[in-house]
Amino acid sequence: MEKRNIPKDFPVVILAAGEGSRLRKGGNHLPKPLVPLLGLTLLERALLTWKTAGVRRFYVVVGWEGKRVAAHAQELAKRHGLDLEVVENPRWQEGNGTSVLAVKDRTPAPFFVSMVDHVFEPSLVEGFVQQVKDKKSTIIAVDPRVTQVFDLADxxxxxxxxxxxxxxxxxxxxxxxxxxxxxxCGPEIFQALEKAKKEGDGSLTGGVKKLAAQGKMCAVKLEEGFWTDVDTPEGLEYAQKGLLTCVARSQDEGWISRHFNRHLSRWITARLASTSITPNLVTLLAFALAVAAGCLFALGKLGTTILAALLVQAASVVDGCDGELARIKFMVTPWGAWWDTLLDRYADSAIVLGITWEYSHGHGEAWPWIFGLLSFLAFAMASYAKKEHALRFGHPLPRDAGDKLTRRDLRLFAISVGGLLNRPFPTMVALAAMSHLWIGWMLWRKRKG
Structure with missing residues (x-):
């Protein structure tokens, strides 16, 4: 993932000193920063979110269960290669503003501040960083979508x-x-927090209120992207659902993925996230399911054909889990994306080969293999044509009905239905013809300008 170009001397201060008593009422006795959410602790998720946004220097302010949280922070710094310093706040009970004051002598302003119990879609934090990096005043991110806020009363x-x-x-x-x-935060935040503290308000809000009264507090509206505050067990559940929804959300997915596969893949991903299973292993599992389906198609019996059809759709669903898991656990890599693309092509080949093998044995002529070859070329070229167009012309092909009808999710779904009807070969050939026609139409339309 491309890292944004932001000044390296702008660190982020993660406030992780609070007790989190309301969250522990659900039977969870961990300090709030150590509470797991989809395979990562809240602290780890906060650190990796800011790392994705391009920030490279971190201060983690600890208070309640400070030694335990500090040890976890240092372990995360070592695991993820972070430039991280733990700052102890002995006055954490007086308000979260004292946690910001705790870094006064550690880091020069300006700097970012984030709460450990606030969960953000990474793109939202990236957008905030880009909007404020050249500003000189103290700025707060606000969401005008108030009707969508979880627990608005609080x-x-x-x-x-x-x-x-x-x-x-x-x-x-x-x-x-x-x-x-x-x-x-600019340097004026410290004076405002100290003034508010003297008047009996040790919260960060108290300092912001002082700056607002002086006309020195600005706001940036962020109207896209998911975020939430995790204060209760219900808030934790809401955060899980929201993160799963946003990692599965994509403008570049087909009808079957959006309206069917994602409902199943999110359920699977939520359970995989708390395990040590990696996205690359999930990619390999999807490939294995497709290869197994090809072998079962080749056997040519009604029972094995039906089972093969079910495995094809299962492979399509699982194929969506690797990307979801990678995004939800910050494990996206160029190698993983390349691995997924290559295995998808090999998986398609296995399915085409199995279907063609079975059909050729029942007809004893060469023509089924000719149609099998044309089918393989159609499915491979449909993907290749889209990627080459984006590479050569700098923008994707129109996302019209033809594009949707030639996507892999619909193709595998149709083959699955064809298998259940014991007609996998005619279904495959029809899909191939549609892909070749779409490619030809795109070439002609592009040529005509």
Whole structure:
């Protein structure tokens, strides 16, 4: 994944000092930063989210169960190669603003601040970083989609005048947005927090309120992407559902993937996330299912053909899990994407070979193999044509009905249905013809300009 170009001296301060008593009411006795969410602790997820956004220097402020959280932070730093410093806040019970003050002598402003219990879709944090990196004032990220906020009653509301914060608090009326727990802080934040602390408010909100009163607090509206605050067991469940939805969301997927496969793949991915199974292993499993389906098609019996048809669709579903798992656990690599693409082509070849082998034995002539070869070329070229077009012309082919009808998810689904009807070969040939026609149409249309 391409890393954004941001100044290296802009670190992020992760506030991880709170007790998290409401989250522990669900029977969870771990410190909040160590609570698992889809295979990663909340602290690990926060660190990797900011790493994805391009940040390279981290301060983790600890308080309750400080030694335990600090040890986990240091282990994560070693595992992921992070430049990380743990900062102890002995006054953590006085409010989360004291955790920001704890880094006053450790890092020069400006710097980012994020809460360990706020979960973000990575693209949202990347967008925030890009919008504020050249700013000089203290900035808070706000979400104007207030009706979509989980547990709005407990959320911190923000009143705005254009891009300036005029008031902030849980009980203010009227309000225009909700505090997202993302900040870009200039040096003025320390003075504001100290002043608020002297007046009995040790929260970060108290400091923000002081800056707002001075006209020195700006806001950036983030209106796309998933985020949530994890304060309760219900909030943790909501975060899991939201993250699974956003990692499975893609403009470049077909009808079957979106409306059928994803409902199953998300369920599988949620269970794989808490295991040591890697995305590359899931890719290999999807390939094995497709190869098994090809072998069963080749046997030519009704029972094995039906089983092969079911395995084809199972392979299609599992093929979506590797990408979901990679994104949900920050394990996306160019090698993994390449591995997935290559095995998809080999898997398609195994299915075509098995179907053609069985049909040729029943007809005893060469023509089934000619149609089998044409089918293999159609399925391979449909994918190749799309990628080559994007590479050569700098933009993808139109996502029209023809594009959707030649996608792998629909192709495997149709072959599965054809197998259940004991007609896999005619189904395969019809799909191949449709792919060749679509490629020809795209070539003609591009040639005509």
């Amino acid at each position: 959320a911190t509301k923000v009143r705005l005048e254009e891009d300036r914060v005029v008031d902030i608090g849980k009980e203010i009326l009227p309000y225009h947005a909700v505090d997202m727990g993302l900040f870009f």
